Amino acid sequence: DVSAVVEGSLIAAYLIETYADHYGADLMAISLDHFKVPKFDPANTPEVSSDSLPAMVARARLIHAMEAMRPVFGADIDLSAQDLKALVNYLCSSAYRSFKEDFLAVILAIAPAWGMIDTEKLPPLLDFVVTRDIIDAVRIDLGNQDVIIEAEFGATGQSGEPLDYQRIRGAELETFARKVASFLDYTGAEGIAYPIGMEHAAKAGVTHEPDVERLEAVGRTVLEVTGRYVPFVQHGGTGAAEVARGLVGKNNINTKFLVTAANTLADHVQAHIDGIRGGEKDVCGAKIYTKVIGAVAEAAVEKLKESGSYGKGAEVWSLLG
Numbered sequence: 001d002v003s004a005v006v007e008g009s010l011i012a013a014y015l016i017e018t019y020a021d022h023y024g025a026d027l028m029a030i031s032l033d034h035f036k037v038p039k040f041d042p043a044n045t046p047e048v049s050s051d052s053l054p055a056m057v058a059r060a061r062l063i064h065a066m067e068a069m070r071p072v073f074g075a076d077i078d079l080s081a082q083d084l085k086a087l088v089n090y091l092c093s094s095a096y097r098s099f100k101e102d103f104l105a106v107i108l109a110i111a112p113a114w115g116m117i118d119t120e121k122l123p124p125l126l127d128f129v130v131t132r133d134i135i136d137a138v139r140i141d142l143g144n145q146d147v148i149i150e151a152e153f154g155a156t157g158q159s160g161e162p163l164d165y166q167r168i169r170g171a172e173l174e175t176f177a178r179k180v181a182s183f184l185d186y187t188g189a190e191g192i193a194y195p196i197g198m199e200h201a202a203k204a205g206v207t208h209e210p211d212v213e214r215l216e217a218v219g220r221t222v223l224e225v226t227g228r229y230v231p232f233v234q235h236g237g238t239g240a241a242e243v244a245r246g247l248v249g250k251n252n253i254n255t256k257f258l259v260t261a262a263n264t265l266a267d268h269v270q271a272h273i274d275g276i277r278g279g280e281k282d283v284c285g286a287k288i289y290t291k292v293i294g295a296v297a298e299a300a301v302e303k304l305k306e307s308g309s310y311g312k313g314a315e316v317w318s319l320l321g
Contacts, residue, residue, distance in 0.1 A: 006105045013110040027313055029113030033252070035103050036118040037130060038095035042086035045093050050085070058091035059084070065128040065186065072175070072182045077125060087126055096130075104137055107147060114191070114250075116150035116233070124179075127153065131187040139188075150191030150250075153183050156198050156235040165197045167211055176214070177221035185226045191233050191250065194218065198236030204259065207241040210234070215247040243307045253303050257296050264295040 002010075013030055020028045048055045062084060069077045079087075090096060107115055117134055119127045131151045138144050168176060180194055196211040215232060222230050231249020234240060238255040268291055269276060272283040304310035 003102055005102045006109055009106045009110050027316055030110055031114040032112040033116050034118045038099055040090055040122055045089045047089055048092040054092045055088050058088045061129050062087055065125055068186050072178045104142060107138055108142055112147055114148045120152045120155040128186055131189055135188050148190045150233055151187060151189035153180050153194045156195055165195060173217050177218045180218050181222045181225035184222055184230055192230050193233040193235050199239050206239050208239055209241045210244045212244050215244055245308055251307055256299055260295050260299040261292045264292045
């Protein structure tokens with residue numbers, strides 16, 4: 001049986017590949033974004049027997065991660081027996097098992113170039129364990145060494161909520177950078193998102209300045225600790241006052257396109273409401289959708305120019321050899 005999420009991914013991949021072939025888009029890849037892990041809710045997660053094999057494996061993974069985190073996180077990582085049991089229950093739950101199975105099945109089905117697991121609401125220890133578990137499953141169980149796996153460390157602000165972001169400096173910033181670096185070193189993630197003062201789904205006119213100092217400090221520390229360049233993923237890019245070129249490797253701007261499409265549709269309806277109500281084919285037909293597609297295309301070009309990526313196809317080809 002194919003789950004709904006896998007079936008949906010196959011349909012989306014088919015459409016993307018069809019458009020790429022039709023328009024001769026040589027440099028196009030599928031990105032699997034915000035594949036959300038189940039909510040961590042100890043009160044509503046069934047308990048498992050401590051003597052069961054899944055529970056023993058989960059406990060061993062948690063303890064292994066705790067020891068790896070301790071040099072940087074210190075006593076903050078210590079848990080009570082009850083709290084540790086709650087994490088074990090989560091890792092053994094049917095919800096987590098279904099999430100993992102679906103994620104791996106989608107990776108296997110559509111072979112995306114980029115895959116992101118949405119863990120921003122998980123406790124840090126669970127984030128370490130879940131991220132490593134998923135990446136190990138992709139690399140070892142599936143044998144897939146090609147997809148870039150993006151992970152999250154901490155949460156980005158949400159639209160409509162107070163933006164609780166503090167710009168830290170000095171020793172506090174160094175500690176944060178070391179925590180991110182230890183997370184990447186332990187999990188093997190190849191893309192990383194962490195808070196830099198952005199806001200998911202920012203409303204029109206709401207902008208935030210990226211915390212460039214944090215980006216520089218973390219990027220430098222990650223390179224020193226892991227020996228790898230790990231691109232930063234800017235969540236909430238729609239509301240970014242600017243793209244910190246050279247520091248941001250991927251800019252998430254889905255809200256920009258949704259709002260552009262919806263406003264183009266709203267403008268058309270407002271301008272032709274009488275004809276639409278009257279059933280005039282000309283204003284109810286395909287032109288509605290071609291207007292929307294055209295507007296989104298213009299918005300995409302605008303964002304490519306903002307990031308400095310527009311017109312760089314030849315350079316990318318040269319790098320690919």
